[in-house]
Amino acid sequence: MRSLILYGLFYTSLTFGVWTALLFAYFHHSHVSRESNKIQEPSSFLSLGKKEYHQLVRTTERTPEQHARDRHLDRDRPRRRIFPPMSQTKFNFSNPEHLNELSTYGFNSIFSRRLGGMREVPDTRDKKCYHKNYPVHLLTASVIICFHNEEFNALLRTVSSILHLTPPYFLQEIILVDDKSEFDDLQGKLEYHLEVFQRNIKLVRNKRREGLIRSRLIGADSATGDVLVFLDSHCEVNRVWLEPLMAAIAENHHVVVCPVIDVIDTMTLEYRPSPLVRGAFDWNLQFQWDTVFSYEMDGPDGPTKPIRSPAMAGGIFAIHRLYFYEIGQYDKGMELWGGENVEISLRIWMCGGQLFIIPCSRVGHISKKHLENSLAIKKAKLRNSLRVAHVWLDEYKDNFFLQNPSSRHTKYGDISERVELRKRLRCKSFQWYLDSLFPDLEAFMSKEREEIK
Numbered sequence: 001m002r003s004l005i006l007y008g009l010f011y012t013s014l015t016f017g018v019w020t021a022l023l024f025a026y027f028h029h030s031h032v033s034r035e036s037n038k039i040q041e042p043s044s045f046l047s048l049g050k051k052e053y054h055q056l057v058r059t060t061e062r063t064p065e066q067h068a069r070d071r072h073l074d075r076d077r078p079r080r081r082i083f084p085p086m087s088q089t090k091f092n093f094s095n096p097e098h099l100n101e102l103s104t105y106g107f108n109s110i111f112s113r114r115l116g117g118m119r120e121v122p123d124t125r126d127k128k129c130y131h132k133n134y135p136v137h138l139l140t141a142s143v144i145i146c147f148h149n150e151e152f153n154a155l156l157r158t159v160s161s162i163l164h165l166t167p168p169y170f171l172q173e174i175i176l177v178d179d180k181s182e183f184d185d186l187q188g189k190l191e192y193h194l195e196v197f198q199r200n201i202k203l204v205r206n207k208r209r210e211g212l213i214r215s216r217l218i219g220a221d222s223a224t225g226d227v228l229v230f231l232d233s234h235c236e237v238n239r240v241w242l243e244p245l246m247a248a249i250a251e252n253h254h255v256v257v258c259p260v261i262d263v264i265d266t267m268t269l270e271y272r273p274s275p276l277v278r279g280a281f282d283w284n285l286q287f288q289w290d291t292v293f294s295y296e297m298d299g300p301d302g303p304t305k306p307i308r309s310p311a312m313a314g315g316i317f318a319i320h321r322l323y324f325y326e327i328g329q330y331d332k333g334m335e336l337w338g339g340e341n342v343e344i345s346l347r348i349w350m351c352g353g354q355l356f357i358i359p360c361s362r363v364g365h366i367s368k369k370h371l372e373n374s375l376a377i378k379k380a381k382l383r384n385s386l387r388v389a390h391v392w393l394d395e396y397k398d399n400f401f402l403q404n405p406s407s408r409h410t411k412y413g414d415i416s417e418r419v420e421l422r423k424r425l426r427c428k429s430f431q432w433y434l435d436s437l438f439p440d441l442e443a444f445m446s447k448e449r450e451e452i453k
């Protein structure tokens with residue numbers, strides 16, 4: 001019996017050794033052949049796709065422990081893909097068809113199609129993050145992604161990057177909320193592609209257009225995980241993105257956390273790291289990034305320390321599901337999107353919670369170009385901001401009206417439910433918020449800033 005076990009052990013280890021050697025040889029070989037390919041490829045303007053291509057096939061360097069931990073993901077690794085010739089996929093600004101694509105999707109969709117539904121992105125975390133350990137089997141997450149007329153591959157990359165880089169034991173489900181999209185490929189074709197993943201992905205379709213805010217509430221209602229993780233439909237998550245967010249929430253359920261939002265270039269779709277910043281806003285209630293000074297990163301945890309943030313950008317954050325309901329979800333009277341991020345940020349801080357950006361968690365995001373110009377969005381943003389001003393700014397709402405004199409008489413709907421909520425939660429004053437968050441917040445909000453276009 002004993003010799004049988006030894007016999008078994010011997011062959012198991014032999015098989016393991018042979019496989020390791022084969023894998024090593026394979027990766028070594030493909031690395032070498034990639035290097036030689038690189039030299040032959042012509043480089044030209046707008047053929048930045050080459051870089052993407054190399055990001056796709058590059059195997060990220062990891063420590064053995066990380067490798068062991070991530071091993072279960074390897075079967076999902078993207079394979080090399082054959083792309084059509086560059087000339088067919090370059091973005092041509094004089095071509096009306098291409099410009100039409102840009103205004104339809106808000107980014108270079110031609111390139112997105114070429115990238116397809118899955119790629120690898122560079123690990124942009126600070127090296128100190130590699131050595132962090134996070135407890136496992138803490139809480140489970142429901143990832144909620146709302147979309148409206150999203151480019152098919154951008155949406156698919158969002159989903160595939162989550163499935164590829166999230167440990168299964170954290171991931172309760174992915175919930176996709178289709179806010180009445182009109183594009184054909186987001187109907188049957190999407191359902192087919194989601195089935196292929198063979199994972200717990202729910203697809204909810206709104207019967208009429210609800211806007212981002214109500215769509216998120218619909219997604220949250222069908223979530224069964226402990227933590228709600230909201231993502232935009234044009235993101236790609238990075239390595240070990242969810243663990244730090246979950247660990248922070250597990251430690252304190254009244255903490256709301258955001259990853260650092262890396263840049264996926266609108267035209268080249270290149271994935272680039274963002275510097276450490278915190279979120280704030282001006283008296284227009286327009287969200288702004290603010291630098292974090294190096295002295296604030298002092299201490300043993302240095303650049304991995306959570307950053308207290310006065311506000312969140314809005315698209316990407318994680319919150320305990322029960323806490324989300326406890327503090328009043330979202331303002332259902334808001335339309336489409338805009339302003340909801342400032343509202344939830346003020347509510348979190350003023351009503352006893354905390355909001356942090358977690359530097360070791362990184363998620364890439366495409367900043368879309370066209371939406372800002374749509375009249376419907378502008379109207380929704382003003383209405384939503386007015387609701388924020390009237391419910392949360394106290395005497396400081398005059399500062400908002402100084403910026404928007406014509407909006408003094410604009411209608412913004414019934415806010416009594418939100419005023420009631422503020423009373424019920426015994427929230428602090430806006431003055432408290434200004435004084436407490438960081439010393440220069442008030443000066444920051446008043447600073448003249450160039451219009452970012």
Ligand SMILES: *[C@@H]1O[C@H](CO)[C@@H](O)[C@H](O)[C@H]1NC(C)=O
Binds near residue numbers: 092093094095096
């Ligand atoms: C760009 O599009 C215009 C108009 O369709 C065409 O005349 C031109 O040749 C194109 N340029 C390139 C480099 O493909």
Ligand SMILES: [Mn+2]
Binds near residue numbers: 233
């Ligand atoms: Mn977005």
